[in-house]
Amino acid sequence: MIPVRGYEGKRVAVLGLGRSGLAAAKALEAGGAEALCWDDGAEARERAEGQGLILHDLTRRDAFDDLAALIASPGIPHLYPETNRHIARAYEAGVPVDNDIGLFFRSFATPDWDEFETTPKVVAITGSNGKSTTSALIYHILSEAGRPTQLAGNIGRGVLDLDPAHDSEVVVLELSSYQTDLARALTPDIAVFTNLSPDHLDRHAGIGGYFAAKRRLFAEGGPDRAVIGVDEPEGLFLAGQLSEGPGDDRVIRVSVDRKLAGPGWHVFARKGFLSEYRKGRQVASIDLRPMKGLPGSHNHQNACAAFAACRALGLAPRQIEAALASFAGLPHRSQLVGEKGGVTFVNDSKATNVDSAAAALQAFERIRWIAGGLGKDGGIAALAPHLGHVAKAYLIGHSAREFALQLGDTPHEICETMERAVASAASEAEPGETVLLAPAAASFDQYADFEARGDDFTRLVRALTA
Structure with a gap:
């Protein structure tokens, strides 16, 4: 405590x-x-x-x-x-x-730290998508490298349940917009911004208020280093506000859309390869393609952000690469839960909106897609450009018929229940295909939460693949 x-x-x-x-x-x-x-x-x-x-x-x-x-x-x-x-x-x-986040930042540092050889640090991660995976990745990399570390916030333990800091320890915090918006103290050593997409808009009176809540993590305390995803205008704006010039390496820019150039510090992924550039020169490269716990460009973005944060903490690229390769993924987030007869089964129950579902649909080549639940405004109409890899959709829950009307020419079946969807998808899947749960909907019509939905999918898959 x-x-x-x-x-x-x-x-x-x-x-x-x-x-x-x-x-x-x-x-x-x-x-x-x-x-x-x-x-x-x-x-x-x-x-x-x-x-x-x-x-x-x-x-x-x-x-x-x-x-x-x-x-x-x-x-x-x-x-x-x-x-x-x-x-x-x-x-x-x-x-x-x-709130408790504000209490944590005003209370974590104590006079005992004067006796430490290496001052403890706090890495705080916010953003719309990927912050849980990025937080878990940073924690995993630090653990594999032998650094004392704790994980808390919107993932794992509550921040005030953490143990008092040890010499050289790194605390990794996942922070939601609800947490950053109210906290009266926000002073991380390293702050990470993954990306921004519309979410919680009623709580923040629109996208501007939502971004402003996340921006507080960087503006209030002035982190020593900021890792900023710059694939959206808000990220570019934030990086520009924090930087004193093109060569200011206190800001590490991250992208999965393009190669980043210039004299600053950049980490980006293209065609499955992560690259680190400093002062216009490449200093590290990692092949992310074989890493089963990090499929797709959205996970490559998470890997870039985690890599950048850990480099800012002084870890070597080879240490980080070895830890990325051993990362198994978080439950319900592109989680590999089974394989049989050349068919892979992936649980992405956390994909509760169209943005996260779109990322999942782009991560695999040929997909048997289980979707549905309690649909959100607009349903899945926005996913039309991302259905090219879908061999067939298997629709469940309250919005199954609504989703079916929005699928166009994509083959589909209204299964209603998870049990029927898994059984049908598994029976029709061919070697090389992926049976993917990426609902693009809330879970509350049939399950207590997205975790319960993912657990049900996992249970059914393991019964089939045992």
Whole structure:
């Protein structure tokens, strides 16, 4: 646990008692604060009370008297589409509002660090797609290289559940826009921006607000190094804002669209080869094509970002290459779950929108595509340019018939259930083909979450391939 610093002897309210809220309350108490907890859900309040935490009814008239701060869980809206009523009262009372990410950055460094030979560092990763894989890749590379490391944030553990830092340790944080938008302190040593595509637009009042939330990671604390994906206009803009000139190697530009040129520090992938250039000269190259845990250009972008971050930490290219080759992939993200008779089965249940599904559809040559669920606005119409590799689609869930109408000439079958889709795709697949779950839809019509959907696919595949 990271004891929260700066609130000794003060009363701090915690709103939202899920994983991050409970961890924040305990970390505040460990740092000497009085944590006063509230959740509008009775079950969450009972769980917190059962863990010995103090409840504090924020609906009371005097609830915000003498509070030093209100710590809100990331899922609670603090501005758009409508400010949560408790947060609105905090604003009116002049009570500062923060989240667990802000508490972490104000508390992680301690006087003990003066005794360390090598100062611990924090690498923080944000973006629309690929941030989980990039975070896991960086953590994996560091672990394989023997560097002490911990993984937390939007993946793995809550940030305040981390252990206090060791000498030379690197903490890797995946941060969502919900987390970066509210945090009052954001001071990573290395910050990574993967890419940007429309998501969570209601929460941020449009794409501009969404980008602004992610930009805070770079603008608020001024990281020593920034790794920026420049394949979208927002990334180019961000790199330009942070750089003092073409040769400024504090900004490492990353691309999978084109070769990057100039005197600066660049990492890019073309035709499956990762290249690193510094001062106009190539200094490293890695063949990503044989790496089964990193299929497709979207994963090559993740590999470039992870490579750049680890190079900024001082790792050698050959160390990074060996770790990339041993990376098995994250569950539900282009995860290889089985092979039989020359047919490969891949679980990309996390592909819940058309952008991530498009990346998955471009990663394999010939695909038996399982798609569907609770469709989002526009369905899968935007995927029309990416259906060339699809031999046949097998449609499940609430939006199966809607998706069928948007497939044009692509052969398809309405299966409704995962069991029927897997059985049909497996029976028709030929050697060299990939049975790919990339739903392009939410899971809530049939499953509790995308993990449960991916687990069901994996279970069915392993029963077939055993």
